[in-house]
Amino acid sequence: MMSQDLANLxxxxxxxxxxxxxxxxxxxFYYCTLITTAEGLPPAPxxxxxxxxxxxxxxQPDxxxxxxxxxxxxxxxxYWLFGDEAFEPVRRRFAELxxxxxxxxxxxxxREVNHRLAEMEKAMKMLDDEGLFGVGARREGMVVLVEVMPPDEGNTERALRLNSPGPAIETWLDEAGE
Structure with missing residues (x-):
């Protein structure tokens, strides 16, 4: 399966x-992410x-x-793992990698883990280009991410590529960026 096929999946x-x-x-919504690990496991929403x-x-008490x-x-x-069943084909494909x-x-x-992260990032970029995360003010108010947990500096690099400069990403960078 070609690289673009993984991003499409x-x-x-x-x-x-x-x-x-x-x-x-x-x-x-102000935050939409795909979560993975430093081993490049299949993403979860x-x-x-x-x-x-x-x-x-x-x-909460306070x-x-x-x-x-x-x-x-x-x-x-x-909304952690909301609709995660849709990722079953992705999990099957990752099992073949x-x-x-x-x-x-x-x-x-x-290189292998970075390839997987790049495919996740391409997927989120495709969805952004389609307008799934909104346009104009709605999109500007949302941070779209592909995150590794536990967090690493790559999260910030991907965040900067996936989001245009503005208050939402600046807030994320101040409060959660690595």
Whole structure:
């Protein structure tokens, strides 16, 4: 399968998931991400809306203290893994890829993981170009990411490529960037 096919497969899964999320939850989303690991495992979706952040933080003992801690936490979002079943074809395709740990050198491992991250980034860029994340003010208010957990500096590099300069990405850089 060619490289573009992997990006297309990821984009199809993310498009299905995020379109359904936006339709079922017509909220003001400010964060949409694909999460992976430093081993380049298949991506998993997460998102936050301002309304969801208010709901989740309000349920905490100290809502104002909780809000900044929750704001960029992919795993504490009520939309973590929303529609994840759409990623099953992506997981099957990743299972067919070479196991990065089986590669003989660190350099080959890094190249394989970077290739996977690049395909995830291409997928999110395709969706952005289609307007899935909105246009104008709606898009400017949303941070679109491909993140490695635990975080590394590559998250910031990808964030800068996927997002135009503006208040949303500047806030993410100040509060969560590596």
């Amino acid at each position: 990821i984009a199809t899964a993310a498009r299905t998931t995020l379109s359904r999320l936006f339709e079922e939850h017509p909220e003001d 997460s998102a936050w809306s301002w309304q969801a952040l208010d709901r989740v933080s309000a349920a 809502p104002e203290k909780a809000k900044p801690l929750l704001k960029w936490s992919y795993s504490e979002s009520p 070479v196991d990065p740990h089986s590669l003989p050198t660190e350099g080959e491992f890094v």
